[in-house]
Amino acid sequence: MRNIKIVVQYDGTRYSGWQSQEHDENTIQGKLTAVLSRLLGEKIELAGSGRTDAGVHALGQVANFKTRSQMPCGELLEKLNHYLPEDIGVISAEEVDGRFHSRLNAVxxxxxxxxxxxxxxxxxxxxxxxxxxxxxxxxxxxxxxxxxxxxxxxxxxxxxxxxxxxxxxxxxxxxxxxxxxxxxxxxxxxxxxxxxxxxxxxxxxxxxxxxxxxxxxxxxxxxxxxxxxxxxxxxxxxxxxxxxx
Missing domain, CATH: 3.30.70.660 (Pseudouridine synthase I, catalytic domain, C-terminal subdomain)
Structure with missing residues (x-):
């Protein structure tokens, strides 16, 4: 399994915050997870460095996920920015050590x-x-x-x-x-x-x-x-x- 770290920016105006919620798919995490799952052909569990509330924005939110896909990070970055809504952008995507966790390792x-x-x-x-x-x-x-x-x-x-x-x-x-x-x-x-x-x-x-x-x-x-x-x-x-x- 590969561990992929992404850095995300977003305008949170029309979203219910970062974290996916039951009965509410209008979250940043939800949008990213849906696009990643389609692109990689598998169920993706995306972990963020922390939650942001409804209406809050990010210039450098960090998240990571595990995948069996061998899609190069450059191609993944290009496709993510093609399919994501215009108010969510992925700045970078890179493969990291399998033990890296965006929330637990933040200092x-x-x-x-x-x-x-x-x-x-x-x-x-x-x-x-x-x-x-x-x-x-x-x-x-x-x-x-x-x-x-x-x-x-x-x-x-x-x-x-x-x-x-x-x-x-x-x-x-x-x-x-x-x-x-x-x-x-x-x-x-x-x-x-x-x-x-x-x-x-x-x-x-x-x-x-x-x-x-x-x-x-x-x-x-x-x-x-x-x-x-x-x-x-x-x-x-x-x-x-x-x-x-």
Missing amino acids: RKTYSYHIWNSPVHNVFDRRYTWAIDQPLDVPAMRRAAAELTGIHDYKAFSSIKRGKKSTVRTIEAIEIEQTGADITLSFTGNGFLYHMVRILTGTLVEVGLHRKTPEDMAMILESLDREQAGVMAPGQGLFLVRVEY
């Missing part, structure tokens, strides 16, 4: 979140940004972001209800860049909990609107209480940028 992920901070509508990028018309205090957001980096229990910043798995993660960096009305938040860490990046973003926006302070971040982390953190940012501004191994 670092980077997400970006895009905000349009202006009362004037961003007509052309409205599907890829969170439009906020009130001015944001970006320096305050940066101070809050510094309080949220490091090794912490991020349970307060997750939609996880219950579970035995650890909610401790390491966030190496949260960077906030502003160019005019365009504000981009970048999150790099060893892993992220369910809805974690979107809740972190929503909390930082509340700091930017002076509804919370940078000093509140330590209290929110220590509370382990989702109710203490901010709103969850909408999905359309979030991008999975890259996965590292």
Whole structure:
């Protein structure tokens, strides 16, 4: 059996997220699996580096699958991009070690979140940004972001209800860049909990609107209480940028 690694980009606007779901075939994983199974003439089980929610996009999602087919990776790449919908593209395809797993072997992920901070509508990028018309205090957001980096229990910043798995993660960096009305938040860490990046973003926006302070971040982390953190940012501004191994 060959083990094939693919890197995928997609516009998640019209999909129900990455992961295939019962009674809902409109997922990125579902579309890729269906095309791969037809091309290779066998049932394919596709593993992704992680889930992305409905409406969330990716510049560098990583996935892998096992196959008996001897189709060269170059030919597979060409055929995938021919048969996939225009909002899903495969950047690369390569054969990797049989033990490689896109999720279990990932050591670092980077997400970006895009905000349009202006009362004037961003007509052309409205599907890829969170439009906020009130001015944001970006320096305050940066101070809050510094309080949220490091090794912490991020349970307060997750939609996880219950579970035995650890909610401790390491966030190496949260960077906030502003160019005019365009504000981009970048999150790099060893892993992220369910809805974690979107809740972190929503909390930082509340700091930017002076509804919370940078000093509140330590209290929110220590509370382990989702109710203490901010709103969850909408999905359309979030991008999975890259996965590292």
